[in-house]
Structure formats: C-alpha cells, structure tokens
Amino acid sequence: MESAQTATLFVSIASYRDSECPWTLIDLFAKASHPERITVGVLWQILPEEDDDATFLQVPPERAGQVRGRVIHIADSRGACWARHRIQVEFYQGERYYLQVDSHTRFDPGWDVQLIDMLHACPSPKAVLSTHPNKYIPPDERFARGYPYLRAKKFNRDGILVPQGEYVDLADRPPSPRPSAFVGGGLLFGPGSLVTEVPYDPYLYFQGEEITLSARLWTHGYDLYSPNGVILYHDYTDRTRRRHWDDHKIDWGKLQRHSVARLEHLLEIRASTDPEVLQEIERHGLGTVRTLAEYEAYADVDLRRRRIGTRGSDGRFPPHPPTTGPSVEIRKLFTRIHQENQWGANETRSGSGSLVSATADLRARLQNALNPLGVRTLVDAGCGDLNWMALLSHALDLYLGFDVVPEIIAHNRTLFAARKNHCFNVADICHEVLPRSDALLCRNTLTHLPDELGVQALRHFKRSEARYLIATTFPNATNQTSRLGHWHPVNLTAPPFGLPQPLLLIPDGKSRHQRFLGVWRLAEW
Numbered sequence: 081m082e083s084a085q086t087a088t089l090f091v092s093i094a095s096y097r098d099s100e101c102p103w104t105l106i107d108l109f110a111k112a113s114h115p116e117r118i119t120v121g122v123l124w125q126i127l128p129e130e131d132d133d134a135t136f137l138q139v140p141p142e143r144a145g146q147v148r149g150r151v152i153h154i155a156d157s158r159g160a161c162w163a164r165h166r167i168q169v170e171f172y173q174g175e176r177y178y179l180q181v182d183s184h185t186r187f188d189p190g191w192d193v194q195l196i197d198m199l200h201a202c203p204s205p206k207a208v209l210s211t212h213p214n215k216y217i218p219p220d221e222r223f224a225r226g227y228p229y230l231r232a233k234k235f236n237r238d239g240i241l242v243p244q245g246e247y248v249d250l251a252d253r254p255p256s257p258r259p260s261a262f263v264g265g266g267l268l269f270g271p272g273s274l275v276t277e278v279p280y281d282p283y284l285y286f287q288g289e290e291i292t293l294s295a296r297l298w299t300h301g302y303d304l305y306s307p308n309g310v311i312l313y314h315d316y317t318d319r320t321r322r323r324h325w326d327d328h329k330i331d332w333g334k335l336q337r338h339s340v341a342r343l344e345h346l347l348e349i350r351a352s353t354d355p356e357v358l359q360e361i362e363r364h365g366l367g368t369v370r371t372l373a374e375y376e377a378y379a380d381v382d383l384r385r386r387r388i389g390t391r392g393s394d395g396r397f398p399p400h401p402p403t404t405g406p407s408v409e410i411r412k413l414f415t416r417i418h419q420e421n422q423w424g425a426n427e428t429r430s431g432s433g434s435l436v437s438a439t440a441d442l443r444a445r446l447q448n449a450l451n452p453l454g455v456r457t458l459v460d461a462g463c464g465d466l467n468w469m470a471l472l473s474h475a476l477d478l479y480l481g482f483d484v485v486p487e488i489i490a491h492n493r494t495l496f497a498a499r500k501n502h503c504f505n506v507a508d509i510c511h512e513v514l515p516r517s518d519a520l521l522c523r524n525t526l527t528h529l530p531d532e533l534g535v536q537a538l539r540h541f542k543r544s545e546a547r548y549l550i551a552t553t554f555p556n557a558t559n560q561t562s563r564l565g566h567w568h569p570v571n572l573t574a575p576p577f578g579l580p581q582p583l584l585l586i587p588d589g590k591s592r593h594q595r596f597l598g599v600w601r602l603a604e605w
Contacts, residue, residue: 089192090175090272091120094163095183097131097154097322100218100315102138104185107220109143111187118192121171122149122183125157127327158282159324159335160265161289165282168275178275180268184315186216191311195269201256203474204303204498208270210263211306212245216313223313226250229306230262232379235386238340239349241291246427250310252437254471257305259495261379262294266314267307274302281364283357285332285339286324291383292343298375300367303498348372349384378494389421407508410533411484413565418485430464433524438589439468442597445586446550447472449599450519453548459517461509461541462525466492474499482507482514509537513544520546523588523597526570527552531561535576546602552588553598569593580605 091108095101101122109115126136139147148171157163164180172178177196188194199207211230216222226247233244243262248254278300284292298304325332341357344350346365352358366372372383381388417423423431432438450458456477460469463481465488473479481504483489492504507514510533514520520541526534541549554569559576562568572579582598589595 087117087177087196088175089118089177089179089196090172091118092164092167092172092178092180093120093122093183093185094125094160094167095122095136096125096157096160096163096324097127097136097327098183099135099321100184101136103219104181104183105138105143105147106140107186108181109140109146111189111191113190113193115143115146115192118146119171119173119175120147120149121167122147123163123167123170124149124151125154125163125324126151127154154324154327157324157328159285159332161280161284161286162282164265165280168279172272172275175272178268178270178272180265181312182266182314184218184321185213185266186220186222186313188311188313194309194311195307198257198305198307198309199269199271201308202303202305202498203256204305206271206273206302207257207498208263208268208274208297208302208304209257209307210260210268210304212243212264213267213312213314214310215316217317218315218319224250224310227253227307227309229258230260230264232262232381232388234388236287238287238336239386240288240340240343241381241383241386241388242287243290243294248436252440254308254436256471256474257308259470260304260306261298261375263290263297263304265289265293267312268293270302278302278367279364281342283339283342283359283364285335287336288339288343292346294379295347295372295375296364296366298367298378299370299372301369347383374494377491380491407484407511410508410510410564411486414528415485415487417565418488428465428467430467431524433589434464434467436468436471442586442588443468443472446597447475449550449584449586453519453599455518455548457517457519459514459520459544459546461507461514461520461522461537463492463504464488466496470496473502476501478517479503480505480515480517482509484508509540511536511540513540514546516545518546519548519550520544520602521597522549522551524552526572527567528565530564531559531570531576533564534570538572538577538579542602542605544602549600549602550586550597551600553582553585553596554593555585555596555598556594569595572598 211228214225226249228245228247230243233242278296338357341352345352418429421429425432428434458476458479460481463483479502486506489504489506496502553572557569557571559574582600584599586597588597
C-alpha cells in the first residue's frame with residue numbers, strides 16, 4: 081500500500097463566483113505535508129464582466145503546474161453536482177486518493193497525511209471518510225468545536241433527507257474513524273476508485289446530493305466513516321458570495337424539479353418515466369453489492385415514508401426464532417424499548433451510560449484490565465449497538481456480541497461487516513448458554529432484570545465456561561428486585577446472587593450508587 085509520502089492525491093474544487101477560492105488554494109498547498117504529491121482540479125464559474133480575475137481566479141504561482149482548471153461562463157453552469165462531475169471527467173487522472181472540498185475551505189497542518197492515515201485506520205478495504213467540517217470565518221478565524229459526525233436531521237419540504245453534523249468533544253476523540261451512514265459534500269475523501277465506480281451525478285442540482293451519494297456509495301460496497309479529528313474548516317457565514325440560483329432565477333426551478341424527480345426514482349420513492357429525468361440513470365444509479373433496503377436499515381431511516389429512527393418497525397428484519405416460551409416476553413419488552421428509544425439518548429439507543437463521553441475513563445481502565453488477564457476473545461452479553469465498545473473491540477482476536485433484540489443484531493451485522501473479528505447473534509442470557517471465551521462481559525444488563533432472572537443469567541454464564549466474568553455491580557447497594565425493564569442497582573456479592581468478592585473492581589462512571597465492573601474467575605464460584 082502506498083504511503084502518504086509517495087501516494088498521489090487529487091483535490092476537487094467547484095468554485096462559483098467565490099472570492100475565497102484563491103485563499104483556499106493557498107492554504108491547501110501551504111498546510112500539506114507533501115504538497116508536491118497533490119493535484120487540484122478547479123472549475124471556475126464566473127461572470128466575466130463582473131468578476132475580476134485577480135479576485136476569483138488566482139493560483140499560487142509556485143503550484144500553477146499542479147492545478148488543472150477551466151473557466152466557464154455562469155450561463156453554462158448547471159449547479160454544484162454538475163460542476164463536481166465535470167471536474168471528475170475532465171481533470172482526474174487516476175490519482176491514488178480523491179478529496180472533494182468546497183471553494184471556501186481551510187486546512188490544518190499535515191491534513192494530507194492525516195486523511196491518508198485515518199483512511200488506513202478504517203477496518204475496510206473500501207473506506208470513505210466524510211463529514212460536515214468545523215467552521216471558519218474569513219479570513220482565517222477557526223473554530224474547533226469538536227470532531228463532527230453526521231446523523232439524519234430531517235426531511236425537507238421536497239421530501240429529501242438532510243444529514244446534520246453533530247459534535248463530540250475533542251477530549252473524547254475515538255482512536256479510529258467512526259462508522260457512519262452519510263457523506264457530506266464539503267469533505268469527501270477516499271480511494272480514487274470511487275470516481276470511476278460511483279461518479280458524481282451531473283443531473284442532480286443541489287438538494288439531495290448527500291443522501292443519494294451516501295446510498296450509492298454504500299450499495300456499491302463502500303463503507304462510510306467520520307474522521308476522528310478536526311482536519312478541515314468550512315465557511316458557513318452568509319457573506320456576499322453569489323449562489324447558482326441567484327443568477328438563474330428563471331431555470332433553476334426546473335433544474336430542481338427534475339433533480340427531485342430523479343432522486344425519488346433512484347431511491348425508489350416514486351418512479352419516473354420522463355426521459356429528461358432519467359438521463360444516464362444506470363451510470364449514476366445504485367450499486368449491486370448491497371440493497372437500498374439494507375442501506376435504509378443501516379441508516380435507520382425510511383426514505384419513502386419519510387421517517388427517521390424506524391429500525392425494525394416495518395418488518396424488514398428476521399424475527400427472533402422462538403415464538404413461544406420464556407424468551408418472548410423479554411424480547412418484546414426490550415424491542416419496544418429499543419424502537420421507541422425509551423432510554424432517551426440521541427447518540428445511542430443503548431442509553432446515556434453508553435455515550436462515548438460517559439465511557440472515556442472506563443474504556444481506558446477496561447483495556448488496562450483485559451491485557452494482563454490475557455483476554456483475546458470476548459463475549460458481550462447485552463451488547464447493544466456497540467456505541468462505546470466499538471472503540472475497544474477492534475483490538476480483540478474475536479468479539480462475539482449477543483442481544484435479545486433482533487433489530488440490534490441485524491444492524492450490528494451490517495454496521496460492522498468489515499470487522500472480520502466480529503460476530504453477532506440473538507440470545508436471551510436468562511435462558512441460553514453463550515459460547516466459551518476468555519471473558520464474558522455483561523455491563524448494565526442485569527440491572528434491568530428482576531433478581532430471579534439475574535440469578536438465572538449468572539447460572540448460564542457459569543455454564544459458558546468463560547475464564548472471567550466482567551459484570552456491573554454496586555458493592556454498597558442493598559438488592560431490591562424490580563420489574564423487567566426497570567433499572568435498579570445490583571450488588572452481585574449480596575443475596576440472592578452471592579458471588580465471592582471480585583478479583584478487581586473497575587470504576588464505571590460517576591454515579592451516586594458507586595457503579596463498578598467487577599471481575600471474577602468463573603471457576604471459583
């Protein structure tokens with residue numbers, strides 16, 4: 081694999097009457113660790129009688145040979161997607177990596193090496209990094225608010241899903257890029273193959289650019305990730321920069337209507353028979369590696385019904401095998417909690433205890449405990465969506481995640497398909513024995529079970545013949561049983577559980593009940 085020192089990198093910049101573009105080019109080359117390896121493709125769209133060349137078209141003189149560009153009259157422009165497509169067709173020449181940014185962007189030092197290193201850290205041979213960058217205010221006031229990742233925000237009035245950037249504190253920066261379901265147009269980085277395999281659709285106008293490209297890349301077999309750091313900055317200010325629709329008041333409405341109809345056809349929302357809408361639709365359509373239905377399940381959206389957060393509500397996931405017996409009540413209850421997000425955390429349906437920020441200290445402490453114990457295979461009993469565990473599990477030889485909710489397991493199988501050391505299955509820990517492993521982890525799960533079911537789960541843990549049990553315990557609590565699904569602190573060394581004193585107590589967050597992960601040798605009880 082080529083290193084950052086030798087790999088070639090192509091940068092796409094579509095500039096529409098943007099006075100920031102020259103400064104973007106200056107900063108791009110100045111902040112790169114290896115500017116000699118970079119080529120930029122620029123499509124300048126200007127109105128010659130009004131737009132001064134010195135303001136809009138400047139290129140750093142020492143890098144002029146590394147900029148491939150063309151100037152066109154704004155009358156010939158058909159919007160942002162069209163411009164990005166033209167850059168790919170006219171200027172990309174097989175460079176190893178491809179980066180797309182807007183013409184109003186600033187860069188952190190070493191941005192080229194950072195992006196390549198992050199891409200290599202993704203556990204997928206076809207990874208793409210993308211997000212909405214942090215902001216800057218011209219000329220160069222930067223705001224590193226946090227590391228951003230994209231979530232489904234809303235459906236606009238045309239029924240188009242709009243992703244939104246959310247931010248995680250820089251202190252909670254994960255060790256590798258985070259899996260994502262969406263891309264952003266202002267930072268798109270990946271292998272050059274995406275240019276030829278998933279070229280930009282020139283028949284889309286503006287709205288819908290990000291959701292269609294997300295679905296197309298994913299169905300073509302690309303895995304999407306959010307960068308785990310701040311690399312670029314975008315100008316979100318409402319300055320005097322002209323937009324395409326400002327200059328095309330007569331025809332932009334038609335372009336947008338055709339664009340919406342094309343998006344609806346491509347995303348199987350509403351079929352079209354209009355030849356103008358369907359131009360080259362096969363070339364710019366979905367892939368065949370994965371289905372659109374699988375993408376919707378992964379992204380947790382229903383594009384046709386315009387719903388966000390509907391995982392499992394339309395019957396696309398396989399049912400849990402048992403239809404009768406003691407597991408059914410447990411499955412139904414926790415499925416409802418999951419589907420309705422009853423634990424109320426917007427980052428994860430596994431609840432606030434699974435937030436990345438809430439587990440920062442725990443992750444370090446748990447990793448420090450696993451290594452001396454020789455834990456290379458881990459069974460996670462009640463794995464949830466791995467919102468925090470995914471930051472540790474990649475380093476194991478084998479991670480086996482089990483949950484009673486089928487929708488969670490189906491989602492995890494898709495989300496972590498590129499991690500060959502990860503396997504997932506549906507299981508009821510109260511009534512099923514899990515596979516043998518070095519350690520069996522059960523965090524924040526027994527706390528939602530009545531004590532009698534918790535005792536049953538511990539018996540099945542014992543029968544798994546794992547070397548260690550790592551489970552949530554509250555050493556100072558007095559056990560008072562609760563109803564299924566309701567939270568209560570459990571002291572695993574007190575009746576009715578009666579475990580011996582643990583080998584180790586790992587502090588787990590800040591809680592008035594003093595919560596720990598206890599570590600026990602299963603052979604000793």
